[in-house]
Amino acid sequence: MAKIALGSSQEAAQPDCIRALVVEFITTFLFVFAGVGSAMAADKLEAGALVGLVAVAVAHTLIVAVTISAGHISGGHLNPAVTLGLLIGGNITVVRSILYWIVQLLASTSACFLLHYITGGLGTPIHSLASGVGYLQGIIWEIILTFSLLFTVYATMVDPKRGALDGLGPILVGFVVGANILAGGPFSGASMNPARSFGPALVSGNWTHHWVYWVGPLIGGGLAGFIYENFFIVRTHVRLPNDEEAI
Numbered sequence: 001m002a003k004i005a006l007g008s009s010q011e012a013a014q015p016d017c018i019r020a021l022v023v024e025f026i027t028t029f030l031f032v033f034a035g036v037g038s039a040m041a042a043d044k045l046e047a048g049a050l051v052g053l054v055a056v057a058v059a060h061t062l063i064v065a066v067t068i069s070a071g072h073i074s075g076g077h078l079n080p081a082v083t084l085g086l087l088i089g090g091n092i093t094v095v096r097s098i099l100y101w102i103v104q105l106l107a108s109t110s111a112c113f114l115l116h117y118i119t120g121g122l123g124t125p126i127h128s129l130a131s132g133v134g135y136l137q138g139i140i141w142e143i144i145l146t147f148s149l150l151f152t153v154y155a156t157m158v159d160p161k162r163g164a165l166d167g168l169g170p171i172l173v174g175f176v177v178g179a180n181i182l183a184g185g186p187f188s189g190a191s192m193n194p195a196r197s198f199g200p201a202l203v204s205g206n207w208t209h210h211w212v213y214w215v216g217p218l219i220g221g222g223l224a225g226f227i228y229e230n231f232f233i234v235r236t237h238v239r240l241p242n243d244e245e246a247i
Contacts, residue, residue, distance in 0.1 A: 007093025017096060020074035021103050027071035028107035031078045032199055034063035037115055039125045053185050061178030068170035076170070079193040080104055081217035085150040085225030089233075091158060101195075108199030116203050124200035127189035128209045135212060141188035142216025143223070145180040149192050150224030152176045159233055192217050 011017050038059030042052035068076035075092075077083045080101045087097045112124045129138040156162055157169035165172065177192065184190035191197045197213035 003090055004087060005090055005093045007095035009095065011093060011095045012099055017099070020096070021099055023071050024074040024077060024100055025103045025107045027067040027074070027076050028078045028104045028195060029111045030070075031063050031067045032108045032111040032196055033115060035060050035196060036112055036124055036200055040115060040119060040122050043125060044119075044122065049186075053182065057178040057181040057185070060181055061174040063174075064177045065170045065174030068173060074100075078104065078195070079149075079217075079221075080195055081146050081193060081221030082150060082153060084218055085153070085221035086158070088222050088225040089154070089158070089229030091229075104195040105198050108195040109202055110199075112199035112203040124203045126200045126204055126206050126208065126210075127191040127197040127213050128206075129189070129212065130187050133187050135209070138188040138209065138212045139216040139219075141184050142191060142212065143220035145184050145188075145190055146192045146217040146220030147224045148180060149173065149176055150221045151228060154224065154228035154233070159228070161234070188212070188216070192220075194218065 035056075038056050039052075042055050064078070067078060070076070071078070075086070077086070077100055083092065083097050083100045083104070086092045087094065092100075116122065116124055129135070133141075152173050153169070156165045156172045162169070180192060181190040189197075191213040194214045194217055197210060201207050201210050
């Protein structure tokens with residue numbers, strides 16, 4: 001069974017960690033900028049609900065695929081739920097995970113503030129539950145959608161025996177994000193990403209249902225990481241050290 005690697009406080013000063021944090025900020029910023037920007041554009045153009053949903057799904061599909069590929073130095077997490085799923089699988093240390101979460105939230109906030117400014121003060125659309133969708137239903141939606149995202153990340157990018165899927169991970173992860181938005185967007189908003197929800201909520205000052213977009217994705221991501229790492233991956237290499245002395 002995979003063990004969570006704690007890491008060391010000295011890790012934050014290591015050059016490779018600093019580079020990874022910079023890349024994670026840039027890629028998360030670009031992801032949120034394009035994702036939130038597409039939602040703002042759909043609102044401004046007053047596109048029909050279905051057309052707007054498709055446009056947002058396609059934009060997220062493309063930007064996820066590109067930014068994961070561009071963010072290979074950091075792993076292109078873009079998402080605290082992805083980081084948590086990889087942490088529970090023993091693929092990243094606790095220390096670095098915390099740093100990633102901070103950077104992801106800062107990047108999302110920066111992207112949304114910039115969008116608010118360069119669009120002349122347009123509101124940043126938040127994730128919120130649709131009419132008739134309760135808290136528990138929204139959480140279940142986000143758990144399942146984020147589980148599918150992390151399961152795909154593991155199957156196509158983490159699993160050392162991914163075979164013919166090798167190199168296709170970013171594209172396939174982008175596809176599952178787009179498909180999940182088409183399926184869950186009209187109900188929970190299909191966030192799958194606490195950082196993606198955090199920036200718009202902070203900039204708009206609207207925290208309606210916001211906690212759902214932490215609870216659901218983190219449970220789904222963590223569960224997927226635990227299940228895939230412990231039941232489907234056969235490791236043949238040494239895992240991350242599990243104590244500070246080994247760092």
